[in-house]
Amino acid sequence: MAILGAHMSIAGGYHKAVEAAAKAGCDCVQIFTKNNSQWRGKPITDDQATIFKSASSDLQINHPISHASYLINMASPKDELRKKSMDAMAIELQRACQLGIPYVVVHPGSFTTSDESTGINAIRQSINQIHAQLPDLETQILLENTAGQGTNLGWQFEQLEQMIHGLNEPNRVGVCIDTCHAFAAGYELGNFDGYQNTIEKLDATVGLQRIKAFHINDSKKPFGSRRDRHEHIGEGEMGLEPFRNLLQDSRFRDIPMYLETPKTDDEGNDADVINLKTLRGLASTP
Ligand SMILES: [Zn+2]
Numbered sequence: 001m002a003i004l005g006a007h008m009s010i011a012g013g014y015h016k017a018v019e020a021a022a023k024a025g026c027d028c029v030q031i032f033t034k035n036n037s038q039w040r041g042k043p044i045t046d047d048q049a050t051i052f053k054s055a056s057s058d059l060q061i062n063h064p065i066s067h068a069s070y071l072i073n074m075a076s077p078k079d080e081l082r083k084k085s086m087d088a089m090a091i092e093l094q095r096a097c098q099l100g101i102p103y104v105v106v107h108p109g110s111f112t113t114s115d116e117s118t119g120i121n122a123i124r125q126s127i128n129q130i131h132a133q134l135p136d137l138e139t140q141i142l143l144e145n146t147a148g149q150g151t152n153l154g155w156q157f158e159q160l161e162q163m164i165h166g167l168n169e170p171n172r173v174g175v176c177i178d179t180c181h182a183f184a185a186g187y188e189l190g191n192f193d194g195y196q197n198t199i200e201k202l203d204a205t206v207g208l209q210r211i212k213a214f215h216i217n218d219s220k221k222p223f224g225s226r227r228d229r230h231e232h233i234g235e236g237e238m239g240l241e242p243f244r245n246l247l248q249d250s251r252f253r254d255i256p257m258y259l260e261t262p263k264t265d266d267e268g269n270d271a272d273v274i275n276l277k278t279l280r281g282l283a284s285t286p
């Protein structure tokens, strides 16, 4: 069976995310380890980390993952912002490590006023410096594919490949694939041949062994729109087939998948419960 979960809020404590995940029927959980729209966060206490870990094991919520701040831009041509982003990313990794979280998902960055290859180069340099600064840290960076809005990098699998293959320590980096972003970037996932073709492209570029997580979201915006708006599973432009293909693909049976969809439906119901039920149904019926 698929490993399914959702992003949950840490309001009230890290363990609250675990409790919410268990309540919704998740197997796994994604969190922010601090306010995602701020640079700074209060240090995590040993007590907080202990409570988070024991809640996870008591409630059998596995594969915790964290998502880095949206402010981070490791591709920035501005030295000051790139430096700030590197420092913030290093702290994200250390915070995750403190909580026993093995991976931190980050959007690779936007080249803004420079160009694609300069941006990719800046990302490589940033990650090399972070790795050099934290030589023994077990928590790893997962670069997420993006929808390709504006100057966002990482919407083409080849770009992710270029970011990783030029690193001094490429084995310290993995990838998180977001279904909504892939669809918005123009990767076919719905019809079976198109799906296989997309997965083959992934394998030929980043390599399937580098995929450590999926973000499992439908899209409010059309195929190839390069716009990033998440929708409930089966209620957006993607429909159900992409999720059926993915959930029935034995190559990804052991890879955790996290919903990042709206928390309530139009009637105010807990939408995670509904989306998880939809996904589990697709996983088990041909
Ligand atoms: Zn995502």
Ligand SMILES: [Zn+2]
Residues within 6 Å of the ligand: 178, 180, 181, 228, 229, 230
């Ligand atoms: Zn998104």
